[in-house]
Amino acid sequence: MPLPHYKRWYKTARWQALRRRVLAEQPLCVMCEAIDRIDVAVICDHIEPHRGDEAKFWTGPFQGLCKPCHDSAKQRMEKSGRPTLTFGTDGWPIETRPRGGGRKLSLFGSQTDTGP
């Protein structure tokens, strides 16, 4: 089976530069942060699946993820057919769908200073 056409976009200097910029702005995994964990983001992830859409691929929006979060998020999405976790513009997840006794997210438990 041939690779999807967008796979080669990941190999371009343009993508490498974009990825570096996203990870420089967002050095910590946002999914880990949501559950009070600290991990270094290594993957520049498309928040909305681009599905080969060139405009979406290059303009994002993006988020920094560590590899375990990236892989588990993608696997969940492949199983359920849609994202289980969506991040708003403020960086907080706006939709959670825990499935069958899975890890429960405590989003605001220790976060007291949420004001501007």
Ligand SMILES: [Zn+2]
């Ligand atoms: Zn993570």
